[in-house]
Amino acid sequence: MKFNLVDTILDQQPDRIRTVKQVSLAEEYLQDHFPTFPVLPGVMMVEAMVQSARKMLAHHGDPRLVLGEVKALKFGAMVRPGDALDITVEFVRTTDDGHYLCKGSGLVRRSVLHADSNAEQETAVSGRFVMRPLKIASPTKAAPTHS
Amino acid sequence: MRWMWIDRIIDFEEGRRLSAIKNVSLAEEHLHDHFPADEHSDAQPVMPASLMIEGMAQTAGILVGTLNRFREKVILAKIVSAKIDTDVTPGQTIRYDAELESNHAAGAATNGIVSRWVFNSDSTPGEWERIGEINLLFSHIDQNFSGLDFPKENFVFSDNFKMILRAAGLDRLAD
Amino acid sequence: MPTTAMTREDIFKNVQEVLEEALGADPEDITPSATLTGDLEAESIDFLDIVFRLEKKFSTPAKPFKISQGELFPENLMENPAWVSNGKFTDAGMDMLRKRMPHVNFSEFEKDRSVNKVSEVFTVDAIVSFVERKLNS
Numbered sequence: 001m002k003f004n005l006v007d008t009i010l011d012q013q014p015d016r017i018r019t020v021k022q023v024s025l026a027e028e029y030l031q032d033h034f035p036t037f038p039v040l041p042g043v044m045m046v047e048a049m050v051q052s053a054r055k056m057l058a059h060h061g062d063p064r065l066v067l068g069e070v071k072a073l074k075f076g077a078m079v080r081p082g083d084a085l086d087i088t089v090e091f092v093r094t095t096d097d098g099h100y101l102c103k104g105s106g107l108v109r110r111s112v113l114h115a116d117s118n119a120e121q122e123t124a125v126s127g128r129f130v131m132r133p134l135k136i137a138s139p140t141k142a143a144p145t146h147s
Numbered sequence: 148m149r150w151m152w153i154d155r156i157i158d159f160e161e162g163r164r165l166s167a168i169k170n171v172s173l174a175e176e177h178l179h180d181h182f183p184a185d186e187h188s189d190a191q192p193v194m195p196a197s198l199m200i201e202g203m204a205q206t207a208g209i210l211v212g213t214l215n216r217f218r219e220k221v222i223l224a225k226i227v228s229a230k231i232d233t234d235v236t237p238g239q240t241i242r243y244d245a246e247l248e249s250n251h252a253a254g255a256a257t258n259g260i261v262s263r264w265v266f267n268s269d270s271t272p273g274e275w276e277r278i279g280e281i282n283l284l285f286s287h288i289d290q291n292f293s294g295l296d297f298p299k300e301n302f303v304f305s306d307n308f309k310m311i312l313r314a315a316g317l318d319r320l321a322d
Numbered sequence: 323m324p325t326t327a328m329t330r331e332d333i334f335k336n337v338q339e340v341l342e343e344a345l346g347a348d349p350e351d352i353t354p355s356a357t358l359t360g361d362l363e364a365e366s367i368d369f370l371d372i373v374f375r376l377e378k379k380f381s382t383p384a385k386p387f388k389i390s391q392g393e394l395f396p397e398n399l400m401e402n403p404a405w406v407s408n409g410k411f412t413d414a415g416m417d418m419l420r421k422r423m424p425h426v427n428f429s430e431f432e433k434d435r436s437v438n439k440v441s442e443v444f445t446v447d448a449i450v451s452f453v454e455r456k457l458n459s
Contacts, residue, residue: 003148003180003195032150034302041150042223043204047197064182067196070229072346074367075222127226128346134193137233140266141273224367228343249374252391254367256374284371 005048006055006087015091017056021048021106025081040079045087045125046070049104052089053131057100065131068099073127077108084109085124092128099132148177151307152202153243156209156315164246165210167311169202173237193234199241199261200229203281207245207257209312211285212304214250217321220303224254224286231261231279240264242275254286328457334450340375341446344368354447362446369395372449380453387456394452395444396422400437410435419443425452 011018023030023040030038050067057065079085089104105126158166171178171194178192204223211221235241241263248256259282262275288297304321312318338352347362358364364372373389380387391397399422400406405415416435420428426448431439 003177029148029150032305032307035305036298036300037302041201043197043201046200046226047195050195050197063185064188064191066193066234068231070200070226072228072344072371073226074365075224076365076367134191135233136191136193136236137263138265139236139239140268225371227371249377251370251373254370256371284367284374286367286370 003047004051005044006051009055010086012056014059015056017052017089019048019052019055019087019089021045021085021087023079023081023083023085027081030081038081040083040085040124042075042125045075045079045085045106046073046129048085048087049089049102049106049125049129050131052087053091053100053102053104053129056089056091056102057131060100062133064134065100066134067129068132069130071128071130073125073129075125077122077124079106079108079124082110086121095130097132099130101128101130103128148175149307151205151311152198153205153311156206156311156317157242158244159210159213159315159317161320162214162247164244165206165213166242166244167202167206167209169241169243171235171237171239171241175237178237192237194236194241196229196231196234199231199235199279200226200281200283202241203229203243203245203259203261204283205308206243207259207283208285208303209308210245210247210257211250211255213317213320214247214255217301217304220288220297220301221255221285222288222303223283225284227256227282227284229279229281231281233263233276233278235263235278243281248282252287254284256282256284258282330450330454333453333457334446336379337376337446337449337453340372340379341449344371344375352446354445354450356446357442358444358446358449359441376449376453380457389456392422394425394449399440406437409437411437411440423448425449425455427451 005021006019007022008020033041054065086107086109089102092101092103095101106124107121108124153167153169156167181195182191184190208221243259245257245259248258260277261279262277264273265276266273338349341347341352342349345362345364345368356362373394377387377389405412405418426443431443
């Protein structure tokens with residue numbers, strides 16, 4: 001598996017990006033989630049928004065920003081194999097500690113079969129999250145220094 | 148990539164709390180893409196925070212599932228709040244401590260603490276260090292999505308979960 | 323929190339905090355007349371979150387604040403055919419609404435009665451009234 005949840009970028013601005021994540025039964029993890037009822041896991045929708053935000057924010061200089069915080073993020077419609085998740089992420093503002101507050105949402109597009117219908121697009125995910133720089137800590141506690 | 152984000156249940160108090168661990172290993176595929184080497188930097192594998200949220204959701208989901216002996220389908224409906232302050236690299240172990248906050252017919256809320264194991268550099272074992280918290284809201288889908296076309300059986304708690312429950316001696320809680 | 327001393331203004335401030343956290347809404351948008359589903363974009367799962375947060379916010383060791391299902395946000399408002407006719411609540415339907423939601427001011431809704439507008443009666447002010455009534459009961 002490649003941990004890549006952005007299949008294509010439809011539009012990119014400095015403070016806004018629109019991407020698509022196609023959902024296919026060929027994806028391994030869908031066999032487990034769930035064995036008799038494959039649906040895109042909610043946190044993979046979050047990861048798709050995070051990866052979109054990372055691309056959007058790359059012009060600030062750090063290409064490896066990671067998810068640091070999530071605020072009131074909700075899941076709605078289920079996204080099934082054959083559907084696409086149409087994601088929009090916007091940069092809201094810089095937080096007090098210099099991180100990036102973003103707002104994201106994902107609409108389900110129910111396959112090309114319904115492309116010309118006027119069916120209302122359903123929201124699968126929406127909420128706010130914060131992107132921050134990596135913070136790697138040692139796997140061991142620093143040995144006490146002897147003076 | 149399979150979809151199991153906890154390895155073992157390590158503590159359980161019925162109706163109140165459940166704790167699980169997850170080992171982070173370079174043998175896991177997704178770590179090689181998060182992040183691979185590029186022209187500017189070496190590879191930097193770290194556990195994605197989104198998957199830590201899933202680890203907590205699986206831990207807390209089992210806790211919520213035990214409330215009605217896994218008869219009801221429990222799904223993650225809302226990430227009330229989550230914060231991860233330190234990234235976890237291969238070779239480390241993550242611990243998820245989930246506690247039941249509220250429970251209604253329509254759903255349940257859980258609070259959770261995420262920790263990582265920090266080894267001591269001498270021969271003594273080490274200790275858990277808190278790196279964040281994840282608070283979740285679960286929906287009992289039979290209550291909230293009636294009319295939708297769901298399988299009758301409880302697909303949420305699959306054989307993978309039963310294996311983990313059995314390993315912890317908790318399969319007595321399932322019907 | 324000494325609930326006995328809570329004024330309506332205190333309750334409003336606490337409700338505002340609950341909605342700010344549950345909905346990720348800006349405090350200036352959480353006015354008394356703001357509707358939950360319209361102005362503040364709440365969905366059904368948020369109602370459960372709001373109920374849990376209100377319980378936590380207004381409970382004291384001496385007096386737990388427990389909201390039963392359907393008490394704040396009633397369900398099955400259309401289960402009885404006598405309550406609705408041509409997409410509008412009948413007189414019997416309006417009586418049922420008033421009885422089940424004494425915390426809601428129906429004077430505005432009374433004029434229209436459309437079933438698909440009933441969610442607009444859930445304003446911030448209605449939640450404040452709900453909490454106030456419940457604390458004093």
